[in-house]
Amino acid sequence: MNAINDSLVLAPESYVRDNPATGVFEVHRDVYRDPALFELEMRHVFEASWVFLAHETQIPQPLDYLASYVGRQPVLLQRDDRGQLGAFLNVCPHKGAQVCQNESGNRKFHVCPYHGWTFNSRGECVLVKDRAQGAYPSHFEQANTRLPPLARFANYRGFLFGSINPDVPPLKEHLAGISTFLDMIVDQSQHGTEVIPGRSYYTYDANWKMQLENCLDAYHLTSTHPSFMNIAASRASGGSQFRNIDIADFVDPAIPSGSYTFKHGHAAIWIETAHPEVRPLYHQYDALVKRIGKVRADLMLKTVNFTVFPNLQFSCNACIQMRVMRPLAVDRTEMRSFCLGPKGEPKDLRKLRIHQFEDFFNPTGLATPDDSRVYESCQAGFAARGGPAVGLGHSRGLANVISGPDAYANELGLAPLTSSSGRSDMQDETVFHGSYREWLRRLQAGLRTEATA
Ligand code: FES
Ligand SMILES: [Fe+2]
Known part of the structure; x- marks a missing residue:
């Protein structure tokens, strides 16, 4: 692979090596550390198509x-x-x-x-x-x-998107299959979903794609968040009445899980929930089944994380976190974090939802500081140009991924580009591939347009 960004203008494909036939998917580290590349991705990824506002x-x-x-x-x-x-x-x-x-x-x-x-x-x-x-x-x-x-x-059903480029597909077409996951959030109440007042804006000193990947990275949970795991275990053994995400959701390998990539860079993962009763939404389960059917209601009670490429993410476990990424520099990112809830939620359940959100997702919560810290650690590691220019972080699950929908996608009526499902301890990394394919496609298209302008 070329390591010098001058070559990028000629060969952006050098930065994402993608060969499904040979099972190779590699991302060059300049993608996270090269300021010239950052400038190009601002122009051709963020400022050339729809972004969430x-x-x-x-x-x-x-x-x-x-x-x-x-x-x-x-x-x-x-x-x-x-x-x-x-x-x-x-x-x-x-x-x-x-x-x-x-x-x-x-x-x-x-x-x-x-x-x-x-x-x-x-x-x-x-x-x-x-x-x-x-x-x-x-x-x-x-x-x-x-x-x-x-x-x-x-x-789109309350989610506002904008583009400074007029030449983009209609929003619904851009959202492709990820709109099913936005629907999953909106349909949690017959009145829709709302952003609960209050927000956290914070920054971390690393590339925005660290967050892009991490939201769908099931592999890091047990190693990056030991404090949370210990506290969850202590609560479960009688230390507290309070419950958040259940630890079994992440450490029981028998629990089924899956991931999907969609057109235009969007992606989603799901993990079956061992204890749905800890969720504020659980109390409405019967009403949800009646209103939207069992398949959709069951999806709402799974752990589901998804990316609306390039700047919007959701983590839906006990509560719902909406994150908006704002890249500031190649090695600095602003995060905007919000708690969402179904409109008309009973007061006690809303209180529980906010408590769960603060406990896990707040910048001072039990998970977010761990994540920000490891992003910064990776960014520091990317400075090591004496080491290999390509990481090994996109290979887990490659032997399991299939083109098109799996059985659960068919049940949901989804048409993903790729699917990967199985035991939750596979902790698939192929779910990132769709975003990098779209990243590359936009960079190539943008550079072609610039070359002919
Ligand atoms: S009035 Fe706005 S810049 Fe002068
Ligand atoms: Fe995390």
Whole structure:
């Protein structure tokens, strides 16, 4: 494999070596450490197609707003005075300052902090400060003074996505089979799902793809999270009434599990749950079976983690965590973490859900610091250019993966590109492959377009 990023422009395929016929799947370490490659993936992965922006329940009222990003581009999500959602680049047409300086709130107008141009909730400029005195040339009347709307903005059952590239497939087509997993979250209540107020934003000093992989990495659980395992075991043996994810979900090899990759880089894993009764949702099981059928209700009670490529992830075990990745540099990533729950959930179950979320997922919880620490450890290890340029981290499960759906995918009505199922101690690594195939496809397409532009 080539190790020098100059060669990338000629051969991006050198960075993901993928040969299903010979059972080879290798990712070059420059993918995690090369700033030139980071620049290319921002342009061609994050800023060339759909990315997740926010959930609509984060801005429920007319005039609510929220700051978000498409790759490196600052975005303002805003409801107008009639409650209509809009998405704009948060960039002043005057000299480029961000007109909205806050994370979220409710506001009729945004006043640019630099020279005071003022924008309404539809992104229209309603005031150019001291315009009459400005001796502007006559053609200034025709200048476009509004906040630039995103080229594409769409809502999938409450999940808001945007693209600054107009040339993308419709959102539903982009989501492909992963929409079944978004449905699994939305359908937990007949009224839909909401982001529970509160959020954690934190950073780690490592590449964003460490998180991309880790969310679907069942292999790390027992070794990276020993404190959690010990505490879970102590609780289970009478140390506490409180229950979270059951330890048997991860250490009993007889428990069935599976993984799927989908078109456009999306992927999911599932693990059967040994003790579904620890989940807030369990109390609604009979009603769920009646409303959406046994197959879908059973899926909701499994441990299910999934990626909506490239920047949205869910971990659904006892509670539901929604994570949004925001790459800041090749070796620095911001994580945005939210707790989701079914609308109309009884108070005691909502309290339990929040407790489970804080216990496991919070940046100060029992799992997240372990994960961030190992990402940073890997990033430090990637500096070792004297060692092999290719890791051995994408091979588990290769002899088990099949093209197309397995039996459980058929039951769910899914059409994945690949499936892998079996005992949970296989802890498959082929589930990452789909995201890297899409990463490579986008890089190649982007470089081709740049070469002919
Ligand atoms: S940069 Fe916004 S008013 Fe000047
Ligand atoms: Fe973890």
